Amino acid sequence: MSDAISFEEPWARTHQFDPPALFDELRAKRPLARMEYPDGHIGWIVSSYELARSVLSDLRFSHSTEVGHFPVTHRGQVMPNHPRIPGMFIHMDPPDHTHYRRMLTGEFTARRAQLLAPRAEAVAAEQIEVLKRLGPGADLVKNFAKPLSLRVLSEFVGLPYDQVHRYGHAPTLLHDTDADPQEVVAAMGEAAAFFAEVIADRRADPRDDLISRLIAGGELSDEELGNMVTLLLFAGYETTESALAVGVFALLHHQDQLKALRAEPAKLDGAIEELLRYLSVNQYDTYRTAREDVELAGETVREGDSVTVSLPAANRDPAKFGCPAALDIDRETSGHVAFGFGIHQCLGQNLARVELRAGFSALLRAFPDLDLAVAFEDVPLRLKGSVFAVKSLPVTW
Template sequence: MSASSEQTSYESPAGTATSMSRVLPTDMTERPAGCPFAPAPGLERRRGDGAVQPLTLANGAHAFMVTGFDEARAVMGDQRFSSDRVRYPDASQLQPHEVAALAERGETPARAAVEERTDGMFVFMDPPEHTRLRRLLTGQFTVRRMKALESRVREIAVEHIEAMQAAGTEADLVPSYALPIPSLMICELLGVDYADREEFQHNTHISLALTTTDEERAKARAALYGFIQHLVNHKRQNPADDLLSGLVHDAEPPLTNAQLVDVALVLLGAGHETTANMLGLGTLALLDNPDQLAALRADPSLIDNTVEELLRYLSIIQLGVTRIATEDVTVGGVDIPAGTTVVIATPEANRDQRHFPEPDQLDVHRPRSPHLAFGHGIHQCLGQQLARIEMRIGFAELFNRLPNLRLAVPVEEIPLRNDMQIFGVHALPVTWA
């Protein structure tokens, strides 16, 4: 899981959360073929325009984009910037005609009069509602518990490498390795039957695709909710030693069905989608930088550094972390009026040259320093320790057991996830013969 869990969002029946990436200008997210690690052209052109700068969304709404590391941390750590997309409407959720009508009247989206949040989309909540749900989950994601899962992660990694070897000398690493590791782990942690993963992953893919129609997205989200609702009902009747059973039976006061479904959707979606893309894109980055891969092979103790550097360098979130100013706030010398949507440009903040010398270079020897791949503040990713374990073991086992691993096609032929909210590769053909 990563900060992109805030993007891996699903609209509840009450309309709690929607993705904003589809209304970003395409030049802010689409990377050229053969250049998967370069910033999107629109971001690159804006370098030097300030750490906080105006941004016009594709729907015509005016927002601010934060590209500076310090400024991004300031926004994510300041409770004057809300995550609550129900009470404080995100301008990116508006249709173009709604933006035009508001502009004609000289208005901004009105704050909704919501007495109490009854959903479970905790990533889009503020305290105290966020605090209660977050506290219920924090105990499930302790460092000790995550470390206890290391042997299981290694078993899964080895099993899938051996399966690839048994099948021949070539494979698509995404379905054969990158996706199964986090998918199996989050399914086991939540108590989901792994045999049901394909249905969930299919509908998740549709929900996160930027090219999906509203009708297709609504159908996929309804299917996701039905899937999780069935699972929650099953856990009520058949509790087991898993995270979801604990939430169903042990929460005080008890969570409603709607809250349980929302929480499970966030965890299940974020738990496989983000880390799977880090494993796939991270492998491509190391294969495309043979000097860095050679350094890691020569000194396996660099694996922790390598994981942190890949998290910084790749920043797979597609500009989707947003906050809404609840009052007039000044950030980086720029005045942000109350009601304004602020977009955190994580890929740029993680390449802020004020913090990272030669930020566009992948350097596994780079001294470890804070990055924003897992967010910052009260919404920092709950599952970051599990994600780190999956990446550390996933990369180490892959390159140790397949010493001749290399791309089976030129980099230019690797299909990039420019059409998705979370960046990565759709496929990664490799060979080890």
């Protein structure tokens, strides 16, 4: 159709922190716009805040691999329908989704996450010492954001961090559109084999970790457990690491906001929410498939149509957030959709906030003169793929 935009148009950021200006035009004229996917399928893309929440909360839109039309992955490959993968509940609809997710809900409450705060703070302090030993020019991604996110999540789930070489690189490769597909498959296989070993060990020798508690529940097979561990790691590690690293990059670029935060550290929680809204690092793979014909924004979305929801565009909607292109740590950010919305809203968001708070707090205390060690324009970015990220962030102090 002549009015359908190309699938490629919404993903190339026009500035280090900004989604394409195309979204401003779409939001004003056709917030539900036709989009041509790489396999030729004509679906839709949502750019407004209200429509994003509407689609993501409407059970007439499916996220199941069994009924969905998933015309593309973040590597540009067509993904055929396939039977549901036991335990991989992110790609299920109720009641299967509900069955698996309820087993984890109590593990990720705000109260439970706060119990992990001291450990997150201790890990952050240890990584601060690593940065100090390396000295100015150290890479904040490699030596702080990655290990903080991965260590805290691994310990909580029950993955021995002293064997991180067997699983830690798999999520990074999966989210990297430039990675060799064969290398990705190999890394995924190695991680799955390691998870199976850990699960077998916990069945024989339970510990105080999530895997052991899920085993004690008695409802899950080894296959289901392995896939749930995979989902938790792959959904929770890269996103939190990227939110921390890109958040630091954004603050270092917006020195007025960094100065205000240093002057009033009590504003940190609000600053984190604003950074989550402003950056929306979960930028790419939020899509649904219509299970039936749905009337939406004056259009008829036909059964089988794909609907991509742009979280970055929704979080920059001026109808919800005044002057949305500005980073403002004093902004009222309640309701932002950086963690999604509806039944698939990020399960681990409370844990992510604990890790982000620990990371930002440690950096602000340890390095009152933290700055970039390279020019702003020379910070390498990963602009495409499911997670917006900085590949490295050399810093000085």
